[in-house]
Amino acid sequence: MSQLHILAAGPSLTVQDMGRIGHIASGLSRGGAADTLALVEGAALLRQSPGLAALEMAGFGGRFTCTTPLRIALTGAPMRATLNDTPLDWNASHLMRAHSILAIGGAQAGVYGYLNVAGGINTPLILGARATHLAAGIGAALQSGQTLPLGPDVGGPTGETLLVTERFHGGPARIIASLQTALFSAAERARFAATPFHRDARANRQGVRLLPQGPGFGLSKGQSILSEIITPGDIQIPGDGAPFVLLPEAQTTGGYPRIGTVIPADLPRLAQTPAGAALRFTFISLEQALEIEAKDRSARNTLPSLCRPRLRDPARIADLLSYQLISGMITGREEP
């Protein structure tokens, strides 16, 4: 069985997949990758199911090795990466030879980078998924010296790249009305849509705090609400008026009013917005949001067909000859 050895772990390295469905009734939120699009991109590059688990690296990666050849894909927040000291492209698939050293540094933009491995990380299923849920206490951040079991590689290419949706510098996000939007006055909603925000330093897999340019937001005095269901993307307004956008590990219910909900297609951008980056929100209709969702889903499905052989500089390939020795692991397109 293939394994991935963690020689040195960054501060917040977790196993993530698409999360757990079916436990909201028990108070357990779905969890899963902060940027699910990055998992789909990784799966496209490796030609495998996006349901397989990958390593999520918040802010910083680590050093890794393997004892058998391993196909990998690097997606999400671009990070400085080398394989045996040779620089690696991001948003690309690569072949790690046995005992080679993969080193992944800090994020150059965005927050969450992903190390996708062929066959997926094959840790035991807990309540139907492998995702670490830090807030719920399912699993924990990975440590240096740990070894992760991997699933069987069904085979596929390496040496491909994928042009990905830019989402690592903040920017515009589209929101729809949610349960409590109508509790906010029309003027307050309009001011929200007209306000530039910056991402605060406070952020984790539960949510990101935003700082408005100008005064905070809130309901008129005396209004309080019953604790109600939370869905990822909800923009909650706590007592200090600074909005909090809720992510996959948010609690399942909450008593703070929510002014809107970020649409699923824009949630990866929210999760990947680095501290200090600017964000703005636009209210759209449910009909518009459904159209965007349909396009986003079909775009995710076409990703495997958009992977292209990487243009390679033979001078950078230290182990050119060895590629031909591993038949079946790589396609002819890999050749420079």
Place this chain on the structure above:
Amino acid sequence: MNTQTDWPQIAHVGLNGLLVRFADHLTEPANRAALAFRAALARETWPEVEEVSTSLTSTYITFDPLHLPHAALIARLQSLLRSTDWYAAPPPDGRRLWRIPTLFGLPHAPQLGEAASLAGLTEAQAIHALSTTRTRVLTLGFAPGQPYLGQLPPEWDIPRQTTLTPQVPAGALVVAVRQLVLFANPSPTGWRHIGQTAFRCFLPDAPDPFALRAGDEVEFCPVTLSEYANIQSDTCSNGGATMVPLS
């Protein structure tokens, strides 16, 4: 049937959710209605429906809006809502009675005295009242397996604190607004910390990770400090709790 009132109501949650609200404040009939409606939806097994859950007085449905338009699901829900008087529904099937040993007050739960005086009771009266009231799990929420229990007698309609307690430990029993919450994990809270249990609501590696279910009944049985210490060191039970089927 509630045709003459404004309830129940159906609202949108995000892009892929609908919420059936049975009331805008907690009542026993609205809580039972939400639980019964969830059970009925689970029996319907509509393929486009992903997940059904409840909070205190509402039922939450997630579904795939690209395969089932919102209007179509709303029509189905309305038809199911009209089929019976959900507010008169019995409590859910398979309920259990739990008895959870609880150390009320100091040294672990510093706010019993404060909560008791807000309820107009002495500490001894408060412990007697809290430990002889059989509470019902109204919903699990916020954190995994974490119960909201109620309803306590009306004198316990005490407000939340205006500032948060930075952290109470897992197993903390807290009170506000005629409800108790038993914390699954260490957490900040605006509710007052009145008792401490060694009970774990969520055990991810256990065969049945969520100990409690909505509808279960719970009694918090007072123990002494030395009894509590024994319970803490007993690794064979979940905080010394016992459970028997109710029906």
